[in-house]
Amino acid sequence: NAGVTQTPKFRVLKTGQSMTLLCAQDMNHEYMYWYRQDPGMGLRLIHYSVGEGTTAKGEVPDGYNVSRLKKQNFLLGLESAAPSQTSVYFCASSPVHGGSDSYEQYFGPGTRLTVT
């Protein structure tokens, strides 16, 4: 049981380049989330999904797109990277309320992205 995994772990992009971050979970969780973490700002929600085929905007969605074609995967895309998107990105998943005794989120190890 790997939990939540993220690829890649590190990436350096030039301004204007595109990339996709992949998150995968093997816990059969319905909900998945993408956050970014910047110094002194805690975690900010980018996008989230409440189930396969659904996505919704979070607190800071501009410049990002997401897709949830399979229940276990949640992809975060940057179409045209900007230096302001330099950050550490975390994926998380959680079960449905009432579906189990576990209400918390499970986090991946993070992706460190630098845009130059």
Next chain:
Amino acid sequence: AQSVAQPEDQVNVAEGNPLTVKCTYSVSGNPYLFWYVQYPNRGLQFLLKYITGDNLVKGSYGFEAEFNKSQTSFHLKKPSALVSDSALYFCAVREFRLLNKFYFGSGTKLNVKP
């Protein structure tokens, strides 16, 4: 609006002394409250949660937290700090009606000195 506040950016404590990391929240309805710990260059790890029941909840690594509804607080505590407890701690609330969202505090850096 839902929110979580961690009023201290940093907490310093000597090894062996008790520690408290503060958290207050604002949420409509009954709160689901969580504490997470983050070690350098790692993801967040779950420590403990309050869902219902006893106001004092116990979690991993000897940590506990006290839910106080009247003060809307959920402070993290440990009777005797270890140097290895040094890390970044986040408080979070899961809103009852929209259970697909979590709200995180800005984090508190705990420094435990030998």
